Amino acid sequence: MKKKKIAVVGAGAAGAAAAINAAREGAEVVVFEKQESLGRKIAASGNGLCNISNLEISYKNYNGDNPRFVQNIFGRFSLESTRSFFLSLGLPWRERQQGRLYPYSLQARTVCDVLLDGVIRAGCEIKFHRCVESISYSKNDKFTIITAGKEKYLFDSVILACGGKSFAGLGGSDRGYHLAISLGHSVTELVPAIVPLNIHDKSLRRLEGIKWDVALTAIIDGKKKDFSTGEILFTKYGISGPVTLDISGTVNRALTSNKTAEIHLDLFPDFSHEQLLTFIKSISDDRTIIKTLETVLKKRMPEFFLSHLKIAPSRKANSIKESELLQLVDIFKGHILVPGEPRPFAEAVVTSGGVPVSEVYPNSCESKIVNGLYIVGELLDIDGDCGGYNLQFAWSSGAVAGRAASKPSS
Ligand SMILES: Cc1cc2nc3c(=O)[nH]c(=O)nc-3n(C[C@H](O)[C@H](O)[C@H](O)COP(=O)(O)OP(=O)(O)OC[C@H]3O[C@@H](n4cnc5c(N)ncnc54)[C@H](O)[C@@H]3O)c2cc1C
Numbered sequence: 001m002k003k004k005k006i007a008v009v010g011a012g013a014a015g016a017a018a019a020i021n022a023a024r025e026g027a028e029v030v031v032f033e034k035q036e037s038l039g040r041k042i043a044a045s046g047n048g049l050c051n052i053s054n055l056e057i058s059y060k061n062y063n064g065d066n067p068r069f070v071q072n073i074f075g076r077f078s079l080e081s082t083r084s085f086f087l088s089l090g091l092p093w094r095e096r097q098q099g100r101l102y103p104y105s106l107q108a109r110t111v112c113d114v115l116l117d118g119v120i121r122a123g124c125e126i127k128f129h130r131c132v133e134s135i136s137y138s139k140n141d142k143f144t145i146i147t148a149g150k151e152k153y154l155f156d157s158v159i160l161a162c163g164g165k166s167f168a169g170l171g172g173s174d175r176g177y178h179l180a181i182s183l184g185h186s187v188t189e190l191v192p193a194i195v196p197l198n199i200h201d202k203s204l205r206r207l208e209g210i211k212w213d214v215a216l217t218a219i220i221d222g223k224k225k226d227f228s229t230g231e232i233l234f235t236k237y238g239i240s241g242p243v244t245l246d247i248s249g250t251v252n253r254a255l256t257s258n259k260t261a262e263i264h265l266d267l268f269p270d271f272s273h274e275q276l277l278t279f280i281k282s283i284s285d286d287r288t289i290i291k292t293l294e295t296v297l298k299k300r301m302p303e304f305f306l307s308h309l310k311i312a313p314s315r316k317a318n319s320i321k322e323s324e325l326l327q328l329v330d331i332f333k334g335h336i337l338v339p340g341e342p343r344p345f346a347e348a349v350v351t352s353g354g355v356p357v358s359e360v361y362p363n364s365c366e367s368k369i370v371n372g373l374y375i376v377g378e379l380l381d382i383d384g385d386c387g388g389y390n391l392q393f394a395w396s397s398g399a400v401a402g403r404a405a406s407k408p409s410s
Pocket of ligand 1: 009032035038039041044051163166173175176348349377378392
């Protein structure tokens with residue numbers, strides 16, 4: 001049996017998992033990385049803590065043309081396989097909040113260190129500062145890789161693990177997509193996801209810097225498509241904060257496919273309309289309405305919302321008519337924000353879209369177009385919600401492809 005010679009293009013999350021798994025199965029592995037170190041995005045992930053995965057993994061946490069694709073991958077390399085994989089590298093993890101898993105050290109750097117150590121100990125060769133510029137395939141030579149420095153290498157198999165195009169400063173680029181296209185694949189529309197949102201209404205700027213716990217609902221073409229609760233941050237261009245990042249992919253995908261998108265902002269998610277009406281009435285006395293509302297909202301917020309209703313801030317709270325109070329409740333429970341152009345990829349945690357999963361086999365991530373080519377991680381048209389889902393897909397798809405690619409040819 002001949003040992004398989006495998007190139008892994010990209011030493012990020014998926015590439016590292018692929019390389020270690022392929023080498024442990026006996027393959028000869030060379031990893032090409034254009035940057036100076038392994039896993040720059042991993043090192044920056046989870047605000048430096050690295051939200052490595054999540055206890056609750058379901059296809060429902062993923063987006064793309066066919067999110068159920070992830071079930072095949074997790075069926076072959078599950079959360080438990082991932083835990084064992086990291087334990088085999090000497091890295092235990094711990095749950096921190098809402099099922100989110102982190103390295104026990106709570107340092108993203110530790111994850112990069114154990115992966116690099118694992119790549120080397122598994123016997124892989126790792127070449128930093130090597131940007132793969134072209135990959136060609138022929139029946140005789142199999143894969144020819146040419147780097148930007150014009151070095152040439154031959155391989156039996158290639159695992160493309162170049163990641164998405166977001167955060168260029170951490171290695172994001174569209175090179176991986178171009179390499180896939182050059183080998184006959186297609187790429188769906190690329191959209192920034194897990195990203196702040198521009199909002200058309202420039203007057204929202206008056207709330208800049210305010211943080212508040214809200215519920216956001218994304219309404220696409222008139223239908224409720226996404227919902228999240230958590231902290232919003234008002235900015236000079238629109239909205240940010242975890243709750244915004246959660247629904248941003250849904251909103252941006254809608255905008256780039258010419259659908260209408262609206263965001264309904266609920267400032268009092270713990271109250272029903274009726275409860276909020278009763279609550280406001282209970283605090284209304286002969287103070288002005290603005291003073292009254294400033295006891296339950298942050299400064300600047302009452303003024304902003306009252307201005308939309310044309311209720312003079314100087315009116316006594318107990319003089320506000322029932323119909324006006326109902327309007328106030330409506331705006332607090334469902335102020336409509338109209339999103340503008342998506343913010344740039346430079347600010348997006350992930351790239352939504354990519355190589356269609358229908359172009360790879362679901363049990364291995366091997367290309368249906370070129371035998372021996374595997375496509376993994378963010379490069380595929382799969383992106384996850386906030387909460388460790390993107391890294392989990394990278395670990396699992398990389399490991400599945402690494403194991404499949406290493407099977408010796410006879
Ligand atoms: C700031 C930030 C925070 C994040 N936090 C989290 C988090 O906490 N939890 C979570 O689940 N996800 C998080 N993500 C998303 C997660 O990091 C990515 O989804 C994941 O790293 C994708 O893995 P990948 O291997 O596909 O790509 P990457 O990890 O991006 O790796 C791709 C690698 O390929 C290299 N490369 C590209 N093209 C070439 C080429 N032509 N030749 C050679 N090398 C090349 C790149 O330099 C890079 O090192 C975060 C992302 C960012 C930007």
